[in-house]
Amino acid sequence: SGAWDRIISFDDSSGRPNANIYWYSDTTNSYQSIENLSKSLLNPLQVELITDSEAPSTSASITPPAPDGKNGWYTTEPQVLLSANEPGATYFKIDNGAETVYSAAFTAPEGTHTITYYSVDTAGNKEHEKTLQLKVDSSPPELSADLLPKHQGNYCFINEPINISFDATDTISGVCSTTATVDGRPILDGEQLRFSKPGEHTLIVACEDAAGNAVSKTETFVVGYEVAWLGSSATEDDAGNTLISTKWYSSIPLRFTVRDGVGYFVEDRTVRVVISDGSNTAAFTYGKTSPTVRINPCDEKYLLYVYTKNYPWLTAGGTYTVSVYFGGSDGVPVILHDVATLKLY
Missing domain, CATH: 2.60.40 (Immunoglobulin-like)
Structure with a gap:
């Protein structure tokens, strides 16, 4: 009598057996002597192949x-x-x-x-x-915001209707919420605003998509007067830039009018005119006599005479910047309203 004993097992690379070799061991033979060992080597061998039918995971x-x-x-x-x-x-x-x-x-x-x-x-x-x-969705929504009309940048006129518009799009998770404020006050898309005083204002539009990506956009705009230079010496290009080209005299007249967004003349005594060549500056404020800025409501104009003897750096052939400011009282900040180029010949 005897039994099949597994003496060798072959594994695949994962350690799973795919073949076994069995040796029939006769219990009547003993390995205690060379003679019995040689007899046992004549016993039959049996090879068992193991097949893999299990799917991986x-x-x-x-x-x-x-x-x-x-x-x-x-x-x-x-x-x-x-x-x-x-x-x-x-x-x-x-x-x-x-x-x-x-x-x-x-x-x-x-x-x-x-x-x-x-x-x-x-x-x-x-x-x-x-x-x-x-x-x-790793991308924030696309956001746009605008205010119209605008004049030379984000500049709007007093009492002029200003239309606020904004929009948000998100092609992945979709827009969840969009909000907008002007100076902290909530506004709606398409809402129309008017301002009665010069000032700086801030439009903030914020948006979030369904995934939680958030984006915001800030637009700062200035509300002020419309300044228009008078006289044949003042010309304006397509971009709205004014060139005042005049002959050098002992007295150089500068004339301009100031209106709100609906065309009414504005008399504002906080006016300040600054002439500069980059190194030297001459500043003029409101007054009733020269060399100050006088206001004539009947003619709807502001008038300034610049005496060149007081400013030796104002010479023929020179080019200068003329800036007009308003504000500085009653809680209104000083705001630049217009910049013109003065050329003397």
């Missing part, structure tokens, strides 16, 4: 491990790592895209997507497909 891990945005959205582009429990090949595809052999962790694209994956082991066993649903 693939797991997916994501970094970050859970959505870091709102409503189940990832706002950080997630990394997807696939791992099979035995040797072979792993495949994946995104939505209905081409199937790809997996080799390393990949970044899930923005949007709502289905990732399908599976593995095939070295014995040809194919795993049932698994799926992973991901929602990714």
Whole structure:
């Protein structure tokens, strides 16, 4: 009598046995002598081949491990790592895209997507497909804000109707909320504002998408008077820049009118005119006699005579900057309303 004893086992690279060799051992023989050992070597051998019919299993891990945005959205582009429990090949595809052999962790694209994956082991066993649903939106909404009309930059006129408009778009998770304020006061898209005093104002528009990405835009604008230079020596280009070209005399007259946004003449005694060549400056304020800025409501104009003898740096052939300011009292800040170029010949 005897029994089959396994004496050798062959494993694959994963440590799983794929072949065993058995030796029939006769219990009547003993290995205690050379004679019995030689007899036992004549006993038959049996080889057992073990087949692999078990499919592999693939797991997916994501970094970050859970959505870091709102409503189940990832706002950080997630990394997807696939791992099979035995040797072979792993495949994946995104939505209905081409199937790809997996080799390393990949970044899930923005949007709502289905990732399908599976593995095939070295014995040809194919795993049932698994799926992973991901929602990714790492981009903030696109935001626009504007106010009309504007004159030479973000400059608006007093008493002029100012239309505020803003809009937000988000093609991935969608816009969730949009808010706007002017100087902290909530406003609606398309709302019309008017200001009766010169001042600086701030428009802030904020938006958030469904994933929690937030964006804001700030527009600072100035409300003031419309300054128009008078006389044949003053010309204006298409961009609204004024050139005052006049002959050098002992007295140089500068004339301008000031109106609000609906065309009414404005008499504001906080007026201040500054002439500069970059190194030297001459400043003039309101007064009833020269060399101050006089206001004539009947003619609807402001008049300033500049006596060149008091400013030897004002010479023929020179080019200068003339700035007009208003404000500085009754809580109104000093605001630059207009800049013109003065050229003497």
